[in-house]
Each structure stands twice: as C-alpha cells, then as structure tokens.
Amino acid sequence: MGFGNVSERRSAPPQVGVSVVILALGPAQSADQSARNLGQGNPVGNVSADDTASATGRPQLWLPLVKRVRQPFLGSWALPGGHLRSDRSLEQSAFEALESTTALHPRYLEQLYTFGDPDRSHGGLPMVSIVYWALVEQSEAAGFEDGDNVRWFPENGLPTLAFDHRTIIEYALERLRSKIEYSDVATRLLGPTFTLRQLHDVYEAIAGQTIDLANFRRKMLASGDLEDTGTKRREGRQRPAAVYRYAPKDSAVENASHHVGVTELFAARHDHKRIAESPTHHDAEHRDALSALIPSAHE
Amino acid sequence: MGFGNVSERRSAPPQVGVSVVILALGPAQSADQSARNLGQGNPVGNVSADDTASATGRPQLWLPLVKRVRQPFLGSWALPGGHLRSDRSLEQSAFEALESTTALHPRYLEQLYTFGDPDRSHGGLPMVSIVYWALVEQSEAAGFEDGDNVRWFPENGLPTLAFDHRTIIEYALERLRSKIEYSDVATRLLGPTFTLRQLHDVYEAIAGQTIDLANFRRKMLASGDLEDTGTKRREGRQRPAAVYRYAPKDSAVENASHHVGVTELFAARHDHKRIAESPTHHDAEHRDALSALIPSAHE
DNA sequence: CCAAAAGTGTTGGCGGTACACCCATGA
DNA sequence: TCATGGGTGTACCGCCAACACTTTTGG
Numbered sequence: 205m206g207f208g209n210v211s212e213r214r215s216a217p218p219q220v221g222v223s224v225v226i227l228a229l230g231p232a233q234s235a236d237q238s239a240r241n242l243g244q245g246n247p248v249g250n251v252s253a254d255d256t257a258s259a260t261g262r263p264q265l266w267l268p269l270v271k272r273v274r275q276p277f278l279g280s281w282a283l284p285g286g287h288l289r290s291d292r293s294l295e296q297s298a299f300e301a302l303e304s305t306t307a308l309h310p311r312y313l314e315q316l317y318t319f320g321d322p323d324r325s326h327g328g329l330p331m332v333s334i335v336y337w338a339l340v341e342q343s344e345a346a347g348f349e350d351g352d353n354v355r356w357f358p359e360n361g362l363p364t365l366a367f368d369h370r371t372i373i374e375y376a377l378e379r380l381r382s383k384i385e386y387s388d389v390a391t392r393l394l395g396p397t398f399t400l401r402q403l404h405d406v407y408e409a410i411a412g413q414t415i416d417l418a419n420f421r422r423k424m425l426a427s428g429d430l431e432d433t434g435t436k437r438r439e440g441r442q443r444p445a446a447v448y449r450y451a452p453k454d455s456a457v458e459n460a461s462h463h464v465g466v467t468e469l470f471a472a473r474h475d476h477k478r479i480a481e482s483p484t485h486h487d488a489e490h491r492d493a494l495s496a497l498i499p500s501a502h503e
Numbered sequence: 504m505g506f507g508n509v510s511e512r513r514s515a516p517p518q519v520g521v522s523v524v525i526l527a528l529g530p531a532q533s534a535d536q537s538a539r540n541l542g543q544g545n546p547v548g549n550v551s552a553d554d555t556a557s558a559t560g561r562p563q564l565w566l567p568l569v570k571r572v573r574q575p576f577l578g579s580w581a582l583p584g585g586h587l588r589s590d591r592s593l594e595q596s597a598f599e600a601l602e603s604t605t606a607l608h609p610r611y612l613e614q615l616y617t618f619g620d621p622d623r624s625h626g627g628l629p630m631v632s633i634v635y636w637a638l639v640e641q642s643e644a645a646g647f648e649d650g651d652n653v654r655w656f657p658e659n660g661l662p663t664l665a666f667d668h669r670t671i672i673e674y675a676l677e678r679l680r681s682k683i684e685y686s687d688v689a690t691r692l693l694g695p696t697f698t699l700r701q702l703h704d705v706y707e708a709i710a711g712q713t714i715d716l717a718n719f720r721r722k723m724l725a726s727g728d729l730e731d732t733g734t735k736r737r738e739g740r741q742r743p744a745a746v747y748r749y750a751p752k753d754s755a756v757e758n759a760s761h762h763v764g765v766t767e768l769f770a771a772r773h774d775h776k777r778i779a780e781s782p783t784h785h786d787a788e789h790r791d792a793l794s795a796l797i798p799s800a801h802e
Numbered sequence: 803c804c805a806a807a808a809g810t811g812t813t814g815g816c817g818g819t820a821c822a823c824c825c826a827t828g829a
Numbered sequence: 830t831c832a833t834g835g836g837t838g839t840a841c842c843g844c845c846a847a848c849a850c851t852t853t854t855g856g
Contacts, residue, residue, distance in 0.1 A: 218589045220516055220631055290517045290629035294619040318617040318633050320593040330589035332519055334617050334631070401832080419821055421833075442831040443829040700811080718842055720812075725841095741810040742850040805856080812849070822839085829832080 218320065218330040222297040223285030223369075225316065225335065225376035226306060229342040229393045229406065230266035230358065262409050263342070265359040265380075267373065268306050273353065276327040277366030281355070283373070288334065295498060298336035305354055311392040312339035313497040316376055324368045337376040338497075339392040384410050387499070388429065391450040399437055399445035400424060428453050517619065517629040521596040522584030522668075524615065524634065524675035525605060528641040528692045528705065529565035529657065561708050562641070564658040564679075566672065567605050572652065575626040576665030580654070582672070587633065594797060597635035604653055610691040611638035612796040615675055623667050636675040637796075638691040683709050686798070687728065690749040698736055698744040699723060727752050 269281040284305035288297050295313060302310055313336055320332035357363065359377065362370065383389050390406045391398070404420050424430055431451040436444035568580040583604035587596050594612060601609055612635055619631035656662065658676065661669065682688050689705045690697070703719050723729055730750040735743035 217516070217519060218587060220519055288517060288619065288631070291621050293621060294617065294631075315616060317614060318593065320587065320633065322590050322592060332587070332593075332631075332633070334619065399832090416822065417832095418823090418834080423820085440830075443833090445832060698811090715843060716811095717813080717844090722842085737851085739810075740852055741808085742812095742852085744811060803856100805854100807854070808852085810850085810852105812847100814845105814847075816843105816845085818841105818843085820839100820841085822837105824836080824838105826835080827833085829830100 218332045220288040221285050221331055221333050222288050222294060222301055223283040223333050223335045223372070224298050224302045224305075225267060225283060225337040225373055226302055226310070226340060227265050227267050227337065227359075227376070227380065227393070228308065228340045228356075229263045229409075230356065232262055232264045262405050264409055265377070266356045267359065268354050268356050269363070269365070270305060271353040271355075272366055276325075280366040281357070281363045281369075282366040283335070283369045284354075285333070294334055295336070298334075298338070299497075302336075302338050306340065308340040310338040310340050310497055312389055312499075313337075314499050316372070316379060319368060319372065326367060333372075335372055335376075337379060339380075339389060341392075342394055381410055381412070388450055388452070397433055397435075397437075397447045397449050399439065399447055400430075401439065401445055403448075517631045519587040520584050520630055520632050521587050521593060521600055522582040522632050522634045522671070523597050523601045523604075524566060524582060524636040524672055525601055525609070525639060526564050526566050526636065526658075526675070526679065526692070527607065527639045527655075528562040528708075529655065531561055531563045561704050563708060564676070565655045566658065567653050567655050568662070568664070569604060570652040570654075571665055575624075579665040580656075580662045580668075581665040582634070582668045583653075584632070593633055594635070597633075597637070598796075601635075601637050605639065607639040609637040609639050609796055611688060611798075612636075613798050615671070615678060618667060618671065625666060632671075634671055634675075636678060638679075638688060640694055641692060680709055680711075687749055687751070696732055696734075696736075696746045696748050698738065698746055699729075700738060700744055702747075 268284065270284050272278055272280050272282050284301045286297065286301050286304070288294070292300070294315065298313060298315075299310070302313075316335045316337045318332060318334045322330050324333075325331050359373075362373065364370075365373070380389065384407060390403060390410070393406055394402055400421050401417075403424065404415065404417055407420065408415050429450060429452040430448040433447045433449050435447045437447045438444040567583065569583050571577055571579050571581050583600045585596065585600050585603070587593070591599070593614065597612060597614075598609070601612075615634045615636045617631060617633045621629055623632075624630050658672075661672065663669075664672070679688065683706060689702060689709070692705055693701055699720050700716075702723065703714060703716055706719065707714050728749060728751040729747040732746045732748050734746045736746045737743040
C-alpha cells in the first residue's frame with residue numbers, strides 16, 4: 205500500500221480521529237454463548253471467579269462495534285469514530301460518532317485517552333485517536349438491534365478488533381471500574397429510577413465481585429444522593445422493592461473545597477475525585493444538552 | 504492574518520501539538536512575595552532565596568514556562584510544547600518538549616488530557632493540544648536558573664498565560680492532588696531517598712492541609728513500599744531522622760487482581776487506581792528509560 | 803564541664819467511623 | 830425468595846500524649 209515514502213510520512217502531520225467506547229447494560233450471557241463469541245480473542249482482565257454471574261442473571265456490559273469498510277483491517281470490528289473537524293469540539297465529535305452508531309441517548313460522556321503511537325496505524329496513515337467513552341441507558345433487548353455494519357457485543361465476548369481497539373476497550377472498562385467507586389456513573393447505566401437491588405447488581409457486574417448487600421444499602425442510603433420516589437417495583441415475583449432516584453444534594457455552597465479530612469486524602473471521596481478525569485471549564489457560560497453529559501458539568 | 508477563509512479552515516485538519524506541565528518542588532514563597540506576584544503577574548525568578556524556604560518550611564510547587572515568540576499571545580508565558588511528528592510517540596514528544604525546556608530529569612510522565620475546542624486558538628490555527636504532566640526531582644535552587652525564554656514560577660504566583668494554559672495548569676494540579684492519594688507520585692518529587700518528615704511535608708504541601716504526622720508515619724510504614732536505608736539524615740539541628748527509599752514490594756504474582764474488598768470499591772486503593780489514568784500496554788515488549796517514567800510501566 | 807531547655811523523631815493509646823460477615827423478620 | 834433492618838468484630842484514622850534522641854544554652 206503506497207502511502208508515500210518514509211520521509212514524507214515523517215514530516216506530514218498525523219491524522220486526527222475521535223472514537224467512542226459506548227457501554228450499556230445488557231442481558232447476561234450464558235456460558236456457551238460466551239464461549240462461542242470469545243473465540244480466540246482471549247479476554248484479558250476479566251476475573252475468572254464468577255461465571256455464576258451469568259447464571260444468576262446479573263446484567264452485563266455490552267458495546268456496539270462497527271465493521272470496517274476499508275483497509276487496513278477491512279472487515280474487522282472497530283470502535284465507532286470519525287475524523288475530527290476543525291470547527292467541532294472534541295465532545296461534539298465524540299457525540300456525533302456515537303449518534304451515528306446507536307439511536308440510544310448517552311447519559312455520560314468523558315474523554316478517555318489519546319492514543320498516538322506511530323506503530324498503531326498498522327499500515328494505515330499515522331493516526332492520533334482521541335477516544336471518549338460513553339454510557340447509554342439500559343436497553344431491554346430492543347436497543348440491541350444490530351444495523352448493517354453495527355453489532356453489539358458483550359464485554360467478555362469481543363471479536364478480534366482492528367488496530368489497538370482491544371486495548372482501548374480494556375482501558376475504558378478499567379476506567380469504568382475505577383470510576384464507579386467514587387462517582388455516580390452506575391446510575392447512568394440504569395434508567396432515571398431504579399431499585400437498590402438493580403443498582404447493587406450493576407456495581408457487582410462492573411466490579412466483578414460480590415458486594416455485601418446490607419452494607420451497600422446502608423452506604424447508598426447514607427450518601428444522601430438517593431431519593432425515595434415512594435413507589436414500589438417488583439422485579440421477580442417476590443416482595444416489591446422501593447424505587448429510588450439519583451438526586452445529589454450538592455448544596456453547592458458548603459462543600460466547595462473545604463476541610464477535607466485526611467480520610468479523603470488517602471481514601472478517595474466523591475467530590476474530590478470527580479474532577480480527576482476532566483478539566484473544569486471555569487469560563488463556560490452556557491451549558492447545553494451535550495455538556496450536561498460531561499463530568500465537568502457536575503462541578 | 505490570512506489563514507484562509509472559513510470553509511478552508513473548517514475542512515482542514517487541525518494542528519496537533521504536545522505540551523507539558525512540568526512540576527517540581529521549590530522553596531516556599533513568603534506571603535508578600537506571593538501577593539506581589541499574584542497582583543500583576545510579575546515573577547520573582549530566583550530572588551527569593553532559601554531563607555524564607557527554611558523559615559516557613561513547607562515546600563511548594565514550581566513550574567517552568569516559556570515566553571511565546573510569535574502571535575497570538577506574543578510575549579505571554581505558555582507551557583512548553585511542540586508539534587507532534589508522525590514518527591514520534593506521544594510520550595516521546597512530551598519528553599522532548601520537556602527536555603528542551605529544563606535540564607532536569609523527569610521522574611514521572613503521564614498524559615493529562617487533550618484539549619481541542621475550536622475556540623481555544625484565539626486567532627491562531629485550530630490546534631489540538633495533547634497535554635502531558637511531568638514531575639522532576641527537587642532542585643535546590645540550582646535547577647531553577649532561568650534561561651532566555653524560560654522562567655520558573657511558583658504555583659500560586661503564575662503570570663497571565665497564553666491560550667487556555669491557565670486552565671490546563673489548574674487541571675494538572677488537580678490531577679496531582681488527586682493522584683497523590685493513591686499512588687507514589689509524592690516520592691517522584693523528592694530524590695531517591697528521603698525522610699518521613701520530607702515526604703510528609705510534600706503531602707501537606709500538595710494536599711494543602713495538615714496531616715497528622717503519627718498516622719502518616721504509621722500508614723506509610725505499613726504500606727510496605729518504603730525501605731529503611733539504615734542511614735540517618737539531619738534536616739535541622741535536632742535528632743537525625745531515618746532515611747527511606749521507595750521500594751514497592753510488588754510481588755507481581757500475588758496481587759494481580761484478587762479479592763478486592765468492598766473497601767476498595769468505595770474507597771480507592773493503590774493498585775486498583777494506579778491504572779486509572781493511563782492504559783496498560785499489555786503488548787509492550789521492551790521498556791526503555793522513557794517508559795520507565797510512565798505509570799503503565801508499574802503494572 | 804554539666805544540667806536544663808528546646809526541638810524534633812518515634813511510639814502508644816483512645817474513640818469514632820466504616821466495612822466484612824452474620825442473622826432476623828416480613829412480604 | 831427477596832426486601833429490609835439490625836448486630837458484632839475488626840481495621841483505619843483523627844486526636845492526644847509520652848518518650849527518645851540530639852543540640853543548644855545557661856550556669
């Protein structure tokens with residue numbers, strides 16, 4: 205493939221693209237399905253321990269991928285993305301890449317990392333990829349209808365991916381696992397209301413480990429960020445559970461950057477950490493629908 | 504300045520640059536000096552000798568800036584940086600930008616964020632800036648010698664900065680404050696060996712709050728990542744303190760991704776969080792001196 | 803030259819909070 | 830079977846205090 209000789213490629217500025225890792229909760233996958241999809245991809249991080257998760261019907265992360273229509277990696281699955289236009293912000297570009305892939309509305313959008321090593325192009329032009337990750341609301345099977353070149357895959361059953369997209373997805377999952385510990389991202393994967401059991405299952409699914417339900421319940425209720433809607437919801441055929449809504453108290457005045465105990469210093473806490481991944485745009489004067497998805501809007 | 508018409512600029516790919524926020528410990532600044540600097544953005548250079556440093560005791564963060572030699576923002580201070588070449592990795596580019604600014608050796612290098620909003624160019628060409636942040640070893644005054652177009656500024660006495668570089672620096676400081684809670688970045692600001700008092704002062708300086716010395720000592724020693732060198736060092740003229748070296752046990756085999764209690768899930772811990780900011784290059788086969796600075800190298 | 807003072811290094815204890823683990827009750 | 834609440838033991842941390850070691854200072 206002739207993309208010019210070495211010196212030309214060295215002097216030319218790299219291409220800039222924006223890609224998105226889109227994550228949503230989906231049904232648990234049975235063991236054999238998982239085995240089929242796993243193929244030879246050999247998933248890395250995922251803890252061996254609990255295949256019981258699928259048995260219990262615990263939800264699972266799914267993500268949409270698109271089939272490449274050109275070389276290199278023609279026919280391989282890849283992250284949704286597109287070129288960066290000079291008149292678009294990075295968030296807008298990521299949002300557009302997301303919209304063109306799934307009809308679902310993102311409830312969270314955050315920059316993940318920028319990949320730009322020269323050897324990641326694998327025969328293509330040198331490419332800098334600014335990668336975002338997004339959370340979309342749980343879609344009951346309906347949202348998982350696959351388009352022509354779009355297909356949803358379970359997180360532990362990914363196909364062979366183009367470029368370094370496998371690494372990127374693993375990194376996005378790490379970020380999600382990390383961020384669920386101190387932010388409200390878990391609620392972004394559910395609908396506007398949910399039961400504590402649902403929230404608990406999401407935490408367990410993403411963390412990949414069991415979490416004591418009693419302590420989880422106590423902690424969530426004690427956080428003051430959950431509001432009882434007063435209604436009840438029945439998941440199975442047992443006793444209905446109380447339905448909650450995520451409604452952070454904020455209070456905005458009191459917790460600006462006051463005395464943060466040493467506890468906070470060693471054990472990260474909500475407010476302190478939320479800004480860790482995205483800059484605070486102090487000078488932003490207008491918040492539109494897009495910026496409401498971006499974590500900096502919470503500060 | 505004719506950069507072409509709107510449609511040309513819209514269709515053209517944006518420029519890609521790599522900038523670095525370089526941080527180092529330096530002497531503390533007295534109150535009036537900092538007030539003076541904050542006032543009209545007039546730097547001190549190295550006027551403030553170490554008398555105030557030893558007086559107030561607690562060290563402070565300093566960072567080098569370069570004076571712009573072209574429009575826009577000609578004459579303003581800005582972050583060190585340069586254009587991204589297609590044959591350089593992002594880390595290499597950041598490292599080169601760092602090297603061209605200060606003779607100090609970085610002990611830490613991590614991608615911070617990528618800024619690419621169209622309105623940040625302020626009359627220049629649209630520019631995507633991939634920003635890294637670096638920690639260099641404490642330099643006793645000697646390292647703070649200013650070059651022609653390079654000058655060190657204390658973190659709380661920054662001049663007026665070009666573009667959105669002020670925001671970027673604030674974000675880097677947030678990242679540092681956040682990361683000091685669960686990683687070893689504090690040791691990167693000190694030399695290879697240090698007393699617990701020194702380490703404690705760094706934590707207090709960055710966190711901006713007092714930390715109980717007894718608990719700090721207990722926690723640090725209990726972490727198992729500090730190794731007693733056996734030697735003693737005297738800071739003032741009192742009893743000498745034990746000198747430690749950062750030497751993580753790692754053990755690599757045992758702590759891969761085992762049972763992480765719910766404690767870890769809500770209160771972030773070392774190993775779990777360390778990967779939160781930078782991807783793990785599972786396929787990297789060769790680690791050179793540069794990659795030893797990158798957090799992923801610790802995984 | 804010696805003793806007390808001064809200043810920091812180092813260790814221990816007490817109390818409160820948060821979490822792991824376990825149990826009880828009721829729908 | 831699951832929702833909801835409670836209970837106990839342990840580990841960590843904020844806070845306070847005591848002791849150990851080295852130098853300075855006043856006789």
